[in-house]
Amino acid sequence: MTNIELIIFDMDGLMFDSERIAFSAWQEVLNKHGYEITLDFYLNLIGSNEERIKELCSKEYGSDFPFDELKQERYQVVDRIINNKGLPLKTGLKELLDYLQDKPLKKAVATSTNRERALKLLNLHKLVPYFDYIFCGDEITKSKPHPEIFLKVCEKLNCEPTKTIVLEDSIAGIIASFNANMIPIMIPDMIEPNEAVKDKIYKCFNNLLEVKKYLTENFFQA
Incomplete structure (x- = not known):
C-alpha cells in the first residue's frame, strides 16, 4: 500500500x-415528552450531523x-x-494517539457533532493537541454518507485522499470515506458491518x- 499522509478519526x-x-x-x-425512540431508529442516526x-x-x-x-x-x-459517570475513552485510543505522535503523518478529527460540543468533549480528555485539524458537523452542508467532511479535511491539510486512512465506527462514515476514495477502516461500536459496507471496508x-x-x-516498522 502507498505511504500514508493523514489519519482521520471519527469521534463519537x-x-x-x-x-x-x-x-x-x-x-x-x-x-x-411522550415520544418513543427505538434502538433501530437511533442506529440510523449515528454518523449524521444535526441537520440530517x-x-x-x-x-x-x-x-x-x-x-x-x-x-x-x-x-x-x-x-x-x-458529570456523574465520566466519558470513557475507547480501548486503545490514547495508546494509538501517543504512538502516532512522532510519525510522519497528519491527524485530524472529522465528526458530525457540532464544533462547540466536539471541543467540549475533546477537551475533557485533553485530546485537542494531538490533532492537526478538527472538522465538525456544523461546518459542512452535506452529512455523512456524503464524502464532503472527509474531502474538506484533506483539502485543508493538503493531503491526498488516496493516502488517507479513515477510522470509523458508523456505516455512514464508512460509505463517506469510501466515496471519498480513501482507506476506510471500521472499528464497530453499536453497529456491525452490513451488506451495504462489507465490500467498502479495507480492514x-x-x-x-x-x-x-x-x-x-504495515507502515511504521523499525
Missing part, C-alpha cells in the same frame, strides 16, 4: 464510548416535532451523565489497539 463511538450515553439521553428526553438528524426525526415523528428544543434538553442529560478491527498493531506491522 470511535474515540469516546458516547453513543450509548446519547441513546440513553434521547430515550429519557423523548419519553418525558432533524430531518430524520421530522419524518419519524412528524413535522411538528420540536427538535431544537429537545436537542438542548438532550445535551443537558448527556452533560449530567458525563475491520475490534479496537484501536489492533489498529496500532496493524499500522506498526
Whole structure:
C-alpha cells in the first residue's frame, strides 16, 4: 500500500464510548415528552450531523416535532451523565494517539457533532493537541454518507485522499470515506458491518489497539 499522509478519526463511538450515553439521553428526553425512540431508529442516526438528524426525526415523528428544543434538553442529560459517570475513552485510543505522535503523518478529527460540543468533549480528555485539524458537523452542508467532511479535511491539510486512512465506527462514515476514495477502516461500536459496507471496508478491527498493531506491522516498522 502507498505511504500514508493523514489519519482521520471519527469521534463519537470511535474515540469516546458516547453513543450509548446519547441513546440513553434521547430515550429519557423523548419519553418525558411522550415520544418513543427505538434502538433501530437511533442506529440510523449515528454518523449524521444535526441537520440530517432533524430531518430524520421530522419524518419519524412528524413535522411538528420540536427538535431544537429537545436537542438542548438532550445535551443537558448527556452533560449530567458525563458529570456523574465520566466519558470513557475507547480501548486503545490514547495508546494509538501517543504512538502516532512522532510519525510522519497528519491527524485530524472529522465528526458530525457540532464544533462547540466536539471541543467540549475533546477537551475533557485533553485530546485537542494531538490533532492537526478538527472538522465538525456544523461546518459542512452535506452529512455523512456524503464524502464532503472527509474531502474538506484533506483539502485543508493538503493531503491526498488516496493516502488517507479513515477510522470509523458508523456505516455512514464508512460509505463517506469510501466515496471519498480513501482507506476506510471500521472499528464497530453499536453497529456491525452490513451488506451495504462489507465490500467498502479495507480492514475491520475490534479496537484501536489492533489498529496500532496493524499500522506498526504495515507502515511504521523499525
